[in-house]
Amino acid sequence: MRVTIKRDWIHGWLLLAPAMVFLFAFTHIPAITTFINSFYSTPRGQRSAKFIGLANYERLLGDEVFWKVLVNNLWFALGTIPISVGLAIVMALWVNGKLAGRSFVRMAYFTPTVLPLIAVANIWLFFYTPGFGLFDQIVGGLFGWTSTNWLGDPATALNAVIVVTIWKEAGFFMIFYLAALQTIPVTLIEAAQIEGASRWTVFRRITFPLLMPTTLFVSVNAVINSFRLVDHIFILTDGGPDNASSLLLFYVYETAFRYWETGYAATLTVVLLVLLSALAIGQFFFFDRKVHYK
Secondary structure (H helix, E strand, O other), X not given: OHHHXXXXXXXXXXXXXXXXXXXXXXXXXXXXXXXXXXXXXXXEOOEXXXXXXXXXXXXXXXXXXXXXHHHHHHHHHHHHHHHHHHHHHHHHHHHHOOOOOHHHHHHHHHHHHHOOHHHHHHHHHHHHOOOOOHHHHHHHHHHOOOOOOOOOOOOOHHHHHHHHHHHHHHHHHHHHHHHHHXXXXXXXXXXHHHOOOOHHHXXXXXXXXXXXXXXXXXXXXXHHHHOOOOHHHHHHOOOOOOOOXXXXXXXXXXXXXXXXXXXHHHHHHXXXXXHHHHHHHHHHHHHHHHHHHO
């Protein structure tokens, strides 16, 4: 018996080993290296990096651009996550019911997800183009409004990127909710309907509580996605105008690969990782309590 258990234990670790190697090589080791580099200066030419302690973190506290892009990112998350998740639930409920052409509608909802990010950004760049873009043509033709530079105006640039992100992600999240809806026993809903429960009551008391584990998974992914967006920013606005649409990871990219401030970029990355970890842990505690309460 002990020999069998030991053999199974060895086989289990051998099966896990390839995944663990990649996980450590491309996730944990780079994270630890980044944390160490955040305490060093940026190497210049033949001058190697020097240990500078908390100097990069002191610089970060006084960096106006950092605080601006952090506020932008928080606003971006608040604008994309609730709407994307809400739309995903509505779309999943819609295509899960008896609907003519249901397969076509599902495909239409999911299509933005499979498109490459760069292609999506270029499509919407045409939509937002002042003068002859799709939005200006529709708004100008129907209401006679003047041309609007959606991506060039600090008041609308970030909101324009939010719209693109919602369009891109809602269909992706819908797939998870659709799969979760199909696991809910039909007998529960039928029993509630027999008792006279309305559709809203069935959703609020039965469907939505049973979707809580899926909501946890989707919300964690939505938060991570909202803080790691680079492609759309790079194509649509390049962070402008005046950093009005720049997000935290895009600022990390600029600092590291445009200005070659690798030490300071490592510091920004550490802050980003800490922020994401705190948000993910908070979501786990919040939704875990909701699941157990329900």
